[in-house]
Amino acid sequence: MSLARGHLDRWLRTPLAGVALALALSATTLIVFAPTAAADDRGHGARPIDGVHSVTQGIQYFTDCDDGGITTDCGGAPGHWFSSSIPVQLCTHQFARPASLTAEQFRTYVEDATEMWNTTESAVGYEYLGDCASGFRWEDDNNVNEVGFDDSRDVVTGSAAAIARGSWFDIPFFGIPSDRRFVEFDVVIDVGGSIPEVCLRSVIAHELGHVLGFGHSDQTTDLMFNSFDPDDLSTCPTDATTAEQGLLQELYGVNAGPTLQVAATQVAVPGTTVTLLASATDPEGDPITFDWEQTGGTEVTVLANGAAATFVAPDDLAPLEFTVSARDSYRHLDTATIGVTLDTSTGLPVLQPSFALFQAGTGSLAGGSALGWSTRPDASSYLFCTNAPFTDGSETCTSQASSTAAMDWDTVVGTIGEPDVRRVFTTGTRETSMAACNAAGCTVGGVGPLIGGLRWPSWEMDFDVLAMAFDVPSANIKFTIGGVTNIEGPARRFEIYVGTAADPLQKRIHSCGNVAVNGVCFGLLTPSDQDHLTHLTIVSSRNGTPTTEHQIRIR
Numbered sequence: 296m297s298l299a300r301g302h303l304d305r306w307l308r309t310p311l312a313g314v315a316l317a318l319a320l321s322a323t324t325l326i327v328f329a330p331t332a333a334a335d336d337r338g339h340g341a342r343p344i345d346g347v348h349s350v351t352q353g354i355q356y357f358t359d360c361d362d363g364g365i366t367t368d369c370g371g372a373p374g375h376w377f378s379s380s381i382p383v384q385l386c387t388h389q390f391a392r393p394a395s396l397t398a399e400q401f402r403t404y405v406e407d408a409t410e411m412w413n414t415t416e417s418a419v420g421y422e423y424l425g426d427c428a429s430g431f432r433w434e435d436d437n438n439v440n441e442v443g444f445d446d447s448r449d450v451v452t453g454s455a456a457a458i459a460r461g462s463w464f465d466i467p468f469f470g471i472p473s474d475r476r477f478v479e480f481d482v483v484i485d486v487g488g489s490i491p492e493v494c495l496r497s498v499i500a501h502e503l504g505h506v507l508g509f510g511h512s513d514q515t516t517d518l519m520f521n522s523f524d525p526d527d528l529s530t531c532p533t534d535a536t537t538a539e540q541g542l543l544q545e546l547y548g549v550n551a552g553p554t555l556q557v558a559a560t561q562v563a564v565p566g567t568t569v570t571l572l573a574s575a576t577d578p579e580g581d582p583i584t585f586d587w588e589q590t591g592g593t594e595v596t597v598l599a600n601g602a603a604a605t606f607v608a609p610d611d612l613a614p615l616e617f618t619v620s621a622r623d624s625y626r627h628l629d630t631a632t633i634g635v636t637l638d639t640s641t642g643l644p645v646l647q648p649s650f651a652l653f654q655a656g657t658g659s660l661a662g663g664s665a666l667g668w669s670t671r672p673d674a675s676s677y678l679f680c681t682n683a684p685f686t687d688g689s690e691t692c693t694s695q696a697s698s699t700a701a702m703d704w705d706t707v708v709g710t711i712g713e714p715d716v717r718r719v720f721t722t723g724t725r726e727t728s729m730a731a732c733n734a735a736g737c738t739v740g741g742v743g744p745l746i747g748g749l750r751w752p753s754w755e756m757d758f759d760v761l762a763m764a765f766d767v768p769s770a771n772i773k774f775t776i777g778g779v780t781n782i783e784g785p786a787r788r789f790e791i792y793v794g795t796a797a798d799p800l801q802k803r804i805h806s807c808g809n810v811a812v813n814g815v816c817f818g819l820l821t822p823s824d825q826d827h828l829t830h831l832t833i834v835s836s837r838n839g840t841p842t843t844e845h846q847i848r849i850r
């Protein structure tokens with residue numbers, strides 16, 4: 296026999312009263328496929344009895360009221376959810392659930408149906424919230440989209456398996472509507488474990504198609520076709536067809552889902568903190584939210600922070616597996632899996648890189664200065680990070696093949712200026728560090744200098760400055776280092792001072808004289824020197840141009 300998959304129930308709400316105006320409370324007309332014969336006919340590709348081939352009419356919209364029943368306020372502009380209601384939130388009620396169906400099965404079927412509709416690349420999507428937080432059974436007019444079971448109210452009649460009950464506002468409220476806005480939908484199911492699981496899944500997916508705005512299709516293979524045969528599982532599809540996806544895109548517009556990129560495998564050393572990284576792109580540039588979950592191996596505590604997740608690798612060597620999901624603002628989903636194998640033979644690089652090089656950049660680093668750290672033979676890549684000085688958390692890191700990095704965050708002065716001015720710069724420098732990395736992870740970052748740069752095109756000024764304190768309190772060791780490299784333009788005079796915020800030019804530690812293009816000059820205080828003060832200042836001058844002063848806090 297065939298059962299009706301569902302039946303549409305609908306009413307119009309009036310925005311004037313702010314409450315539901317039930318134009319009709321009991322829509323009763325069902326389209327029930329005639330038993331056996333119809334099912335058989337369909338199965339054998341027979342034509343309808345009058346010999347007229349059923350021309351594709353496409354899928355009707357919910358508000359077309361194609362199944363008869365309520366005909367008031369039907370047809371015309373199709374009802375749909377407005378963007379402020381998207382993703383459409385749904386929750387489940389367990390009241391009157393048949394005993395043959397578990398609560399978890401019910402939630403799973405509903406969630407899977409929402410995820411199926413979220414793959415249709417339309418600018419609409421579902422967010423399944425789990426069991427409803429309030430109430431115990433589905434109710435009309437509570438502005439909650441509920442999926443539950445029929446009870447003594449007996450709204451699912453005849454052989455129907457379920458019903459989708461929707462309400463909407465007409466826009467404008469008077470006259471012929473040019474648009475229709477859904478307000479609330481409830482899905483009421485009247486079968487449980489009495490039909491095969493795939494058919495129950497099909498019924499739920501079909502009803503959620505109504506909730507998005509679909510009526511019924513006259514194509515037997517469509518999810519929105521309105522009957523199924525529980526004895527023929529091929530009549531129980533759980534996915535929207537290509538045609539149905541296309542129609543949904545017409546109703547809501549196209550919106551494709553995000554695409555995740557991850558490293559599919561990673562090697563970790565037991566006992567170390569492991570960082571998993573994902574990135575995602577979205578064709579429409581929608582904001583992406585990430586979700587991390589461990590799906591295999593010894594359970595670890597995953598600390599997720601957006602596109603990154605960290606955990607401490609366990610001591611046993613069983614491989615771990617993690618799944619990351621990315622969702623756009625319509626909850627369109629992409630997921631990826633990262634396998635982590637544990638390897639005691641791979642260790643982190645033994646030593647962190649130490650600062651080793653400051654010069655004008657060449658090759659791909661040309662245009663600014665190049666900062667280099669010692670290379671580590673056990674490193675396969677390096678992590679170069681910069682940070683606002685004396686702050687935590689604003690670190691920006693890039694992975695690179697070599698231990699030399701370009702310094703390209705100059706302060707650019709766009710004004711012309713006067714030749715006899717003295718400009719003081721106290722911001723614009725960044726802390727630098729570099730870590731050595733291999734399959735096991737990265738070392739702690741080796742500390743580098745503070746670096747800044749100045750470009751003042753109207754005076755042909757382009758130089759980078761360096762300032763660094765290297766203190767080892769336990770050994771009573773202090774170094775203070777200042778440096779400059781002239782990137783382009785005529786030679787300039789540079790002088791390096793140490794001092795305090797109140798008196799930054801307290802003591803000159805080095806006069807560089809004129810520094811030509813690509814020239815580098817350092818000033819250094821060693822542990823045997825005094826005056827390892829809090830600030831390092833680099834003064835730059837040339838006749839006929841402004842004098843600049845970079846005051847950099849180093850301690």
Ligand SMILES: [Zn+2]
Nearest residue numbers: 300301302521
């Ligand atoms: Zn239906």
